[in-house]
Amino acid sequence: MSLNRPKTGGRTTHPGLLASVQSSQSTGNARRRFIQQAGALATGTLAAPGLLLAQPAPIKVGVLLPLTGAVAFPGQQSREGVQLAFEDINGRGGIRSMGGAKLEALVADAQSQPQVGAAEVEKLHEAGVCAIVGPYASAIALASTQAAARYGIPCLLDEGVADQITSRGLTNVFRFGPSYEMAVKIGINNFHILNTLAGKPVRTVVIVHEESLFGTGTANTIARDLPALGYEVLEVIKHANPTRDFSNIALRIKARNPDVVMQANYLNEFALLLRTLQQQGVKPKVMYSIFGGGGSNPKVARELGAAAEGILDCNHWYNPKDKRGAALRMRAEKKGLTFTHELLMGYNATMLLADGLERAKSARREAIVDALSASTWSDHFMPYGATRFVNGQNQGAQPIVTQILKGEVRVVLPNTFAEAEPVFPTSRG
DSSP: OOOOOOEETTEEOOHHHHHHHHHHHHHHHHHHHHHHHHHHHHHTOOSOGGGTSOOOOOEEEEEEEOOSSTTHHHHHHHHHHHHHHHHHHHHTTSBGGGTSBOEEEEEEEOTTOHHHHHHHHHHHHHHTOSEEEOOOSHHHHHHHHHHHHTTTOOEEESSOOOGGGGSSOOTTEEEOSOOHHHHHHHHHHHHHHHHHHTTOOOOEEEEEEESSHHHHHHHHHHHHHSGGGTOEEEEEEEEOSSOOOOHHHHHHHHHHOOSEEEEEOOHHHHHHHHHHHHHTTOOOSEEEEESOSSTTOHHHHHHHGGGTTTOEEEEOOOOTTSHHHHHHHHHHHHTTOOOOHHHHHHHHHHHHHHHHHHHHTSOOHHHHHHHHHTOOOOOSOSSOOSOOEETTEETTOOOEEEEEETTEEEEEESTTTOSSOOOSSOOOO
């Protein structure tokens, strides 16, 4: 019977001994490979270093927005802007100061309700987010930032313009854009300049606003400040959000016959009021909004035609002379999106967070708060300078004035950023 033993050089070798020799040789080879690889790592020449170096853990970021409910569309638009920013940040290598760590979005739906927004903050805290971007609407921002303050979670506001949000002494709140006090000051000053240059053809005003913190605060501030410039506020009309019938409000405006209708409301109500005024033959000399929900919306400009032509809007918008803003717009439109200020501000709030993370070199909440508090971020394409936060408000933020001209949203003021001459007063019909 043959044992079928391995043979070496004609000599029979015990299997166990052969295994021992092979093991010894393997160990020696492994040792040599380790030494070679260690040298390669030291000189950066290893072909696949990712096989040996662990990738940094992703950085969890809460994205809290109203994705359903009355203000779902602008919330969804902001989410698209946040997503585009995530693509850019992760695509260029993540947060470099943290070894290339990528951002991971944890999306939460505030359902257009402040109490839901606050409850979602609790869940995001438990999930371990380092910061929260959002939540678009002022009332939701007021509740959610207060909830986040209990855990020191930095909140980067995409919009949320009510002054109360940043006047409570919360150190975790950072608003990149202007508040409504800032916007009203700039907005009515520009309105007054336009009217003065035109020979003061308008004097009387009716203000229409949605009922929440944003609309009420903006409208009350406009009504407070306009008379000092020589204008008469005939009426301030509040409406519910949502509202599906503006017939009675249009009749009230028609009865007052103002030179100017000023709006502060969200997209659906903004557009519906325009349609209703057109249907009832109400033709004020000027339609001028401050933070109008559709006054600088390209979709409104295209779809409402004559009803939207000539509308002036003092709002968030990019510097049209910076090619990066136009590039982001083209990119969004290639995805089938409407380029709106909500998308724009969601993008910028996220890029501001990325800059804070780079300088913090940490995902610790307190480190991010410190970095944002000292922020001088200027790598944006807004009509701002470098960021400078005082009590959470960016002091350099400012809205600009757009006008819908021949179905396109064009910047008309200030002159530094203007791409078209304003038409004032406006022929409407």
